[in-house]
Structures are given as structure tokens and as C-alpha cells.
Amino acid sequence: MSRADGPRRALRPPPGGPHAPRAPDRTACVLAALAPLGWFAVAAVDAGAAAEPLHDPQAPPAATVQAAVWGYDQNAIARRLAHRWRFPDWLASALGNLNLPLAAARFVVADPDLFAVAQLAVLETERRTHTLGLTDGADRPALLAALKLDDAALDELWTRVVGASAEPAPALDPNPHKVPLVANLLKMAAECRRRNGAALVLRLEERLDHLHAAVARVGDGADQRTRDAKLAALAELAAGAGHEINNPLAVISGNAQRLFRTEPEPERGEVLQTIIRQSQRIAGILRDLMQFARPPQPKPHRTAAADLLAAVRTDLAPLAAEKGVRLEVSGGAVGTFVRCDYAQIKHALVAVARNGIEAAGAEGWVRLGCTDGDDESVTFTIEDSGPGLSAESLEHCFDPFYCGRAAGRGRGLGLPTAWQFARQNGGDVRHEPVADGPTRFVVTVPRSITLEFVDRQSA
CATH class of the missing domain: 3.30.565.10 (Histidine kinase-like ATPase, C-terminal domain)
Structure with missing residues (x-):
């Protein structure tokens, strides 16, 4: 086995299968650590360009830097590297789609629970430190709801994580066998892509980029389209129900008013007044409901x-x-x-x-x-x-x-x-x-x- 095969053998699915109820710590850590894979690739080619967004708030947007160095954005780079290095599906599908909202990602990632945990971890890290544009399309409320968390729980988790990592790791490991191979692998992949990129593979990868962009667009507008469709259906239901309720209500109110005018007993008259008042209240609710369901035509x-x-x-x-x-x-x-x-x-x-x-x-x-x-x-x-x-x-x-x-x-x-x-x-x-x-x-x-x-x- 070559040394380059080492990372692949280490990245196996967790015990219990990729669709376990929640993501195991080790697996989620692997995914979160490799989340900036596209930026690693940018750093392998141009370390200065990759570091610029971390130090200069006025630096160009992340996608601009990535496109200038590699010709693709972070997610497209990650998909290509994951394919060439034969990452398992639970890892490759998540790395290549970290910018998708959870609603859309559920249909393209192998393990939605693992994806939600890792995406929220990366999103919170970017919110609290520096952003590299890894999770620009993430839907934070949806992630919190899916994982049953709130801001207080996240603050507590963040404090525990920061406290646990207070001791800085040594800058240089004296053991050469522990030196990461990621940088060298990225350089080799970038050079190989320039020299030996097959036309068919490139076309397939470009098609995949287009599909990814389409899924992102669908995910961005899915909630609004669902809301509009639901409200349109409710308006139709309200219009029909309002019309059906209004007719018998008018009969009840009219008869109550007629009886009240001829009722000699005060006790019965008070009961009839109560019926009239409540009928008028229902009529007011129906007017408001019909204003929502069937508003008058606008005169712009x-x-x-x-x-x-x-x-x-x-x-x-x-x-x-x-x-x-x-x-x-x-x-x-x-x-x-x-x-x-x-x-x-x-x-x-x-x-x-x-x-x-x-x-x-x-x-x-x-x-x-x-x-x-x-x-x-x-x-x-x-x-x-x-x-x-x-x-x-x-x-x-x-x-x-x-x-x-x-x-x-x-x-x-x-x-x-x-x-x-x-x-x-x-x-x-x-x-x-x-x-x-x-x-x-x-x-x-x-x-x-x-x-x-x-x-x-x-x-």
C-alpha cells in the first residue's frame, strides 16, 4: 500500500452505517476538518491568495479568489478532489455540497444527519472567527431545528470547544512520519489536472457543477414557493368557507334582531342581544378573512x-x-x-x-x-x-x-x-x-x- 492510500483507508464510515441516527464524533470531526478542502487546494497553488481573506477584510470574495487560482469555486474543487481520491460517498457528497441549504442537501448527500452536524459546526466557526465562504447558502434556523439546538446550547458548546483547545499545538512535529500529506497531494492533483485532464471527465464535472448550481437555486426558493402555494390554497378554502358561513349567519342575525324588537321579557331580550353581538363579531371576522381570500382588484x-x-x-x-x-x-x-x-x-x-x-x-x-x-x-x-x-x-x-x-x-x-x-x-x-x-x-x-x-x- 502506498502512502497516498493512507488517508483513504482511514476515512471509513462509522460503525452502524452511514445513516445512523446522529453523526459519531470521529466521523463529524473528519468531515469538519476537511470542509475547507477547496481552500487547501488554493493554498497549495497560491498560499498568499488563500491567506488574504483571513487578514484583509477588503479582500475579494472567496469565490473570486478560488476561480482566479483554480478556475472553480470551493465546492467544485472539493468535488473534483473527492472523486479523484475516491473518498467514500458519506464524505464526498458532503464536502461538495456544504453551501447548500439543508432542505436541498437532504436529496444529494449520503448522510443528512452527518451533513447537518458538520455544516452547523463550520457555519458557527465562520460566524465567530473568519469566513471563507464555505457555508454561504446554509440555513441556520433549519439546522438548529433539525439538531434540536438553540443559541444558548451553541454558546455552551463553543465555550467547551475553545476551552479544550486552549493549549496550542506545537508548530513543528519532529516526527517526519506524522507530517500531513494533504499539501503534497493537492499540488500533485493540481498539476495532474493541468497535464492530463481527460475531456470526458471535464465535461462530466462541468455538468455536475451545473446540477449543483441548479439544486442550490431550487433550495433557495423552495421555502418561498411552498409558502406561496400554501397561502394560495388557504385563500381558496377561506373564500369558499366564508361564503358558506356568511349566508346562515345572516339568517341567524336577522331573525335574532326581529325577535329582539318584539320581545317583552328583559331576560330573553338580553339573550337575543348576546346572539346579535356575537353574530356581528363573526361577521367582522369573515370580512377580514374575505379581505385575505378575495381582496378587491388593485387600482395602481x-x-x-x-x-x-x-x-x-x-x-x-x-x-x-x-x-x-x-x-x-x-x-x-x-x-x-x-x-x-x-x-x-x-x-x-x-x-x-x-x-x-x-x-x-x-x-x-x-x-x-x-x-x-x-x-x-x-x-x-x-x-x-x-x-x-x-x-x-x-x-x-x-x-x-x-x-x-x-x-x-x-x-x-x-x-x-x-x-x-x-x-x-x-x-x-x-x-x-x-x-x-x-x-x-x-x-x-x-x-x-x-x-x-x-x-x-x-x-
Whole structure:
């Protein structure tokens, strides 16, 4: 057996098979240690370029450095090396897909549990030290939910790991048999690729790169597409149910009012009044539900983004003062115009901001702002200082009648209706995670590019 075969023989699946309920320590450590395999390859060819992102915050993005040295990004390099060195599937599939969100990675990696453990370990290391772009597409909330962890548990694990590694290893091992062969193997692989790369293998590897990019794109949009499909189905159900409930409710309310007008006994009259009040309450809920399920067709006009923000602040200022929340509206929207139904988009922004005020609580803050999203849209951001969304709230926050607050304090139709209004105006409402930052929701609205003549007929 040659010395180059040594690493391969050491990288065997753990006892119990690759699909054990959780990843064994030794296996997870091997995967985490080899996570920057692509960067090892970059360092073997150009050590200075590989070290630059660790020391210079203004260094080019990781993918740019990797492409300049090897012609591929970190994951593509790792896939090629894992194939040439015949790594086992549980290792090769994870190394080549570390930037995929867990939802997409489950379909392409051999051991999803092992992948989740290693990806979270690498992600936390990058968040707390230096980033090499190894886990840019990772979905941290999904990883925490899959592994049943929270931030407090991660902090405790990090403290234990850092404490255990406080003693630095010697810089030079005097035993030459213990010197790692990774650098030499990488240099040999890079040189071999330049000299003897077979055309068929290269084409297959390029096809694999395209498939990997497609899986990444599908994974990035899967949650949003699932949410949109679920809300569309709920809207159809709500529209049908609302119509069916409204007809018998009108009969109940009408008969109760007729009986109340002719009822001589006060006790029976009080009971009939209770029926009338509760019927009116149900009717109000149905009106809100139908506004989500079948909103009126929008009447889009050219509107200044600053006017929308000012209207939202005016509407919510009393509620913010009552709750003791500081309501801030940042600039940056001057000269920016959107094309939308003013009342509907204002309703959407008010609904999202009201949720922020409720979540921030006394002495908290809510910040509204507007930026140019792209050539076709304008982005409104609503941030609050609240505790953020739990994994359950993040999954269901757009569901009708779901309310993360105590029962009876809200109908849970604010965000669903905001989403429906934004959607039929050509925009969207979504939650945007911010690492160690505020809770942020984003409302996108189509930009108004061409000027419109003012309709003077309704002077």
C-alpha cells in the first residue's frame, strides 16, 4: 500500500452505517476538518491568495479568489478532489455540497444527519472567527431545528470547544512520519489536472457543477414557493368557507334582531342581544378573512414611497405611543416612486409594522425604511427590536389565524393579508433573517418608471 492510500483507508464510515441516527464524533470531526478542502487546494497553488481573506477584510470574495487560482469555486474543487481520491460517498457528497441549504442537501448527500452536524459546526466557526465562504447558502434556523439546538446550547458548546483547545499545538512535529500529506497531494492533483485532464471527465464535472448550481437555486426558493402555494390554497378554502358561513349567519342575525324588537321579557331580550353581538363579531371576522381570500382588484397609481412611509407613521404613531415603542422612519426614499394601489400597500405596510410594535414591547423600537431593490422594484424594510421569531413562528407566521402572542390578542390575519395585497400588486412580503440583528420583514413593490398624467376629471 502506498502512502497516498493512507488517508483513504482511514476515512471509513462509522460503525452502524452511514445513516445512523446522529453523526459519531470521529466521523463529524473528519468531515469538519476537511470542509475547507477547496481552500487547501488554493493554498497549495497560491498560499498568499488563500491567506488574504483571513487578514484583509477588503479582500475579494472567496469565490473570486478560488476561480482566479483554480478556475472553480470551493465546492467544485472539493468535488473534483473527492472523486479523484475516491473518498467514500458519506464524505464526498458532503464536502461538495456544504453551501447548500439543508432542505436541498437532504436529496444529494449520503448522510443528512452527518451533513447537518458538520455544516452547523463550520457555519458557527465562520460566524465567530473568519469566513471563507464555505457555508454561504446554509440555513441556520433549519439546522438548529433539525439538531434540536438553540443559541444558548451553541454558546455552551463553543465555550467547551475553545476551552479544550486552549493549549496550542506545537508548530513543528519532529516526527517526519506524522507530517500531513494533504499539501503534497493537492499540488500533485493540481498539476495532474493541468497535464492530463481527460475531456470526458471535464465535461462530466462541468455538468455536475451545473446540477449543483441548479439544486442550490431550487433550495433557495423552495421555502418561498411552498409558502406561496400554501397561502394560495388557504385563500381558496377561506373564500369558499366564508361564503358558506356568511349566508346562515345572516339568517341567524336577522331573525335574532326581529325577535329582539318584539320581545317583552328583559331576560330573553338580553339573550337575543348576546346572539346579535356575537353574530356581528363573526361577521367582522369573515370580512377580514374575505379581505385575505378575495381582496378587491388593485387600482395602481404612481405613488411616492416617502408618502407611503409618512402615512404608515401617522396611522401607527398612537399605537406606538400607547405601547411605549419608538417608531423611526429613515430617509432614502426621496425621489423614489412605486406603482401600486395606495390603500392596499399602505394596509400591508401598516400590518407588518403593527406586528413589529407588538413584538418590540415597552422601551423597544420599530424602524421603517425604503431602498432601491433593483431596476424593477422598491424595497420597504420593517425592523423591530423584539425577541425574533421562533422556529414554529417562522414556519407559520403567514398562516391565517396563527398568532404568536397570547390567545385572544389578535386574529392572525395581518401578515397573510399583507402578503395577499403585496402579491396582487406585483410585489411580495417575506421575512429576511439577520444574523445577530433585529427582526426584519421586507415588502417589495414594483417601481414606477414612467410619469403618468394626473386624472383631472375627478377634481
